[in-house]
Amino acid sequence: MIEFRSTAVVAPGPEGDTTVLHPVSLTLTERRISIIGANGSGKSTLARLINGLVEPSAGTVRITPDRTEHSGAAPSIGRGHHAAGSTERGTAEAGPAAPLDTARDGAAVRRAVGFVFTDPAAQLIMPTVAEDIALSLRRRIRNKADRRAAALTALERFGLRELADRSVHTLSGGQKQLLAIATVLATDPAILVADEPTTLLDLRNSLRIGDLLFTLPQQLVIVTHDLELAARADRTLVVADGAVVFDGAPAEAIAHYRASVAEEPDTRAGTAPAADTHRAAAPNPDLPSAPEITP
Numbered sequence: 001m002i003e004f005r006s007t008a009v010v011a012p013g014p015e016g017d018t019t020v021l022h023p024v025s026l027t028l029t030e031r032r033i034s035i036i037g038a039n040g041s042g043k044s045t046l047a048r049l050i051n052g053l054v055e056p057s058a059g060t061v062r063i064t065p066d067r068t069e070h071s072g073a074a075p076s077i078g079r080g081h082h083a084a085g086s087t088e089r090g091t092a093e094a095g096p097a098a099p100l101d102t103a104r105d106g107a108a109v110r111r112a113v114g115f116v117f118t119d120p121a122a123q124l125i126m127p128t129v130a131e132d133i134a135l136s137l138r139r140r141i142r143n144k145a146d147r148r149a150a151a152l153t154a155l156e157r158f159g160l161r162e163l164a165d166r167s168v169h170t171l172s173g174g175q176k177q178l179l180a181i182a183t184v185l186a187t188d189p190a191i192l193v194a195d196e197p198t199t200l201l202d203l204r205n206s207l208r209i210g211d212l213l214f215t216l217p218q219q220l221v222i223v224t225h226d227l228e229l230a231a232r233a234d235r236t237l238v239v240a241d242g243a244v245v246f247d248g249a250p251a252e253a254i255a256h257y258r259a260s261v262a263e264e265p266d267t268r269a270g271t272a273p274a275a276d277t278h279r280a281a282a283p284n285p286d287l288p289s290a291p292e293i294t295p
């Protein structure tokens, strides 16, 4: 579960403060949450607050990792199989953990919340594929040989086993993104936040990565400009001008976003409000998985 309580982000600058995110309160319990909105609207800021990459200037963000929610068989891709899960998940405790505050419990939050960036190059740092995934396992598995074996098993799960000793620089964009996701998931986070993970990918790889993300046992928060992908969520947030302006069922959220784009010329001329902020807090009676439902 992810809780924003009057969370705001203000960036100081030479010419005064800029409000990047207006105060927002949300309780996110659904398993799949998508965030959509225009460029520069504040989506990444909202996503980065979840794992502490951005700290709130006011209010709080709290994470309650549910260790039971992803204790089942993990999905695989390509020729992979599920065996990796047992190696990495053996120590997972059952039941909900205590809430973590992103400002106070930074290290624990980063362990609980994996983050996938748009550009996988931002997180692939070791020379080879196997070394990269092994690096993410270093805290969990101290012995080097065991770590390599676990890395290979994890790669198998994502259909990347044959690329184990390849330089990460020789991978295709799709393979890099898959590896980036694999390295994050190898640490078994309770929540996965993905910030436009398919933006740099072709259609085939977008579909592949989308299928992977939406079949994960983890709670997923995905920022995306791909409205088909966004529509697969249980709940969608629309962000505009640093505020959550709609929160509800994906189809309605997407319709709201499309309508706001259609109205844009008026908005730019200053003849209409940028967003109907009242709708953000309004509960959606049609939302099948309302905020109180546990994933």
Ligand SMILES: Nc1ncnc2c1ncn2[C@@H]1O[C@H](COP(=O)(O)OP(=O)(O)OP(=O)(O)O)[C@@H](O)[C@H]1O
Residues within 6 Å of the ligand: 011, 012, 018, 020, 037, 038, 039, 040, 041, 042, 043, 044, 045, 046
């Ligand atoms: N530290 C900062 N200082 C000043 N402005 C910032 C800071 N962080 C973000 N912003 C501004 O806040 C706005 C929202 O940024 P953010 O990256 O969250 O948008 P976004 O919706 O993810 O955009 P995109 O879809 O283009 O990735 C942008 O105008 C950005 O330039």
